[in-house]
């Protein structure tokens with residue numbers, strides 16, 4: 001996870017405060033009831049005593065064959081609880097009034113159910129990741145629900161592939177959705193390529209949103225920015241203003257490198273790219289690359305070893321069509 005320790009601790013403090021508040025509010029209600037209906041306090045004390053007795057009887061009772069005692073205590077507690085509830089109702093209170101009220105009843109504001117993160121904690125983490133990713137606004141506009149396949153023409157046919165832009169994008173969308181459904185159980189990398197303005201970034205945004213909604217961390221970075229950050233670190237400029245760091249590129253659940261090939265390619269970028277891709281392959285952490293380059297361009301511009309890593313470990317998705325930015329600027333889009 002790319003949540004830092006301090007971010008995680010921040011969330012845990014929120015949960016602690018929730019529990020504190022729940023306890024504080026309960027104490028206040030208990031006090032109120034005890035003042036109004038003193039008998040309730042007596043009942044509560046009797047229940048506590050009986051519960052302790054019952055536990056003792058369960059611990060030691062089995063061998064002594066005095067299970068009856070346990071049963072009697074059980075009945076006694078039930079009768080006391082019933083008396084308490086009746087009294088509460090008579091005074092116009094719901095029996096729930098004396099129970100703690102949690103924001104999340106499932107995990108009782110602990111954030112965990114057993115060892116698993118509760119849904120509420122996962123969605124709180126997502127919220128934070130969204131905020132930090134700076135993607136919140138763009139993802140509200142660009143997601144699978146707003147993807148408009150009608151922008152892809154049925155008459156625009158790729159000669160090599162022999163399919164129309166429309167049929168192609170339907171298939172590409174299916175693959176992208178499958179990627180998100182199966183994430184992270186199925187390890188897959190995507191190489192999304194095609195001309196400028198055909199919707200590659202939109203597609204990667206759709207994926208980013210789905211993955212973040214599943215509470216996994218996504219780092220979305222343009223190739224230019226990524227190499228900038230890597231070289232700043234490499235050449236000792238420190239962490240600049242960077243929201244992302246080299247560690248994030250390595251550790252995040254999904255890394256999306258946008259617009260590969262627009263950066264200035266040199267031996268540094270080439271070896272950084274190889275290290276990044278290779279490291280994540282070894283850790284089986286997915287990468288999505290979007291680029292104007294074909295896989296053969298990758299070989300000639302970067303290196304044979306980058307080419308072979310990508311060619312043998314990435315799913316190739318070609319996107320094509322008329323330039324969607326032109327179509328979009330004509331106002332033909334839904335969004």
Ligand SMILES: [Zn+2]
Pocket residue numbers: 104105106107108109110111112118119120121
């Ligand atoms: Zn919860």
